[in-house]
Amino acid sequence: MSRAASGPGDITTSEAVTLELVDADTTRALGAALAEMLRAGDLVLLTGDLGAGKTTLTQGIGAALNVRGQVASPTFIVAREHPPLPRADGTRGPGLVHVDAYRLGGLSELDALDLDSSLEDSVTVVEWGRGLAEALADDRLEIDLERPRGAPSFDPGVAAEEDPEAGTRKVTIRAVGQRWAGVDLGSRLSRVAN
Ligand SMILES: Nc1ncnc2c1ncn2[C@@H]1O[C@H](COP(=O)(O)OP(=O)(O)OP(=O)(O)O)[C@@H](O)[C@H]1O
Numbered sequence: 001m002s003r004a005a006s007g008p009g010d011i012t013t014s015e016a017v018t019l020e021l022v023d024a025d026t027t028r029a030l031g032a033a034l035a036e037m038l039r040a041g042d043l044v045l046l047t048g049d050l051g052a053g054k055t056t057l058t059q060g061i062g063a064a065l066n067v068r069g070q071v072a073s074p075t076f077i078v079a080r081e082h083p084p085l086p087r088a089d090g091t092r093g094p095g096l097v098h099v100d101a102y103r104l105g106g107l108s109e110l111d112a113l114d115l116d117s118s119l120e121d122s123v124t125v126v127e128w129g130r131g132l133a134e135a136l137a138d139d140r141l142e143i144d145l146e147r148p149r150g151a152p153s154f155d156p157g158v159a160a161e162e163d164p165e166a167g168t169r170k171v172t173i174r175a176v177g178q179r180w181a182g183v184d185l186g187s188r189l190s191r192v193a194n
């Protein structure tokens with residue numbers, strides 16, 4: 001990843017893609033579809049309220065990248081490293097670095113984490129990264145997850161506000177930087193929500 005300050009010079013290389021995610025499996029399927037496009041050095045910034053599905057999406061990415069360990073909410077852990085497991089042909093893809101920026105005071109702390117895996121060799125997914133992690137890379141995917149307020153519960157016996165699954169999520173994906181020039185996110189992701 002190249003280091004640069006974010007700012008008005010940032011290039012958005014694709015139209016934003018918006019999808020409806022009807023359940024958690026669809027959120028994971030989006031993660032898997034993204035993983036097919038992701039390569040070492042890529043940065044993904046996830047934004048969305050508590051319970052919007054950021055960790056679920058990261059689970060889909062981790063499963064499809066075939067990395068070691070269970071992708072979970074990185075609560076109390078600022079960053080968790082998931083090294084790649086060998087594929088059937090013996091080769092390994094990129095590992096996954098899963099960061100919870102909510103617990104970071106600022107970029108200097110992300111720098112100071114001193115991770116074992118280098119970000120150049122990994123896919124880095126940052127929850128709550130917006131406004132904090134842009135300066136890590138000119139090139140990034142920015143993903144916003146929205147959970148509608150007042151969504152009805154799937155389970156009639158559970159109040160909607162107590163049901164973590166309630167509410168179809170709306171996701172908006174934007175690619176920023178030259179890395180994504182010519183990548184047609186819309187067609188690569190169209191199968192997810194259909
Ligand atoms: N598209 C979806 N539709 C319904 N439920 C979903 C969807 N995606 C994820 N969920 C469910 O929403 C709940 C919260 O998901 P998750 O933990 O991924 O959110 P989060 O954004 O990481 O939350 P936090 O801010 O606490 O880290 C989980 O129970 C998950 O199964």
Ligand SMILES: [Mg+2]
Pocket residue numbers: 054055056073074127
């Ligand atoms: Mg989470």
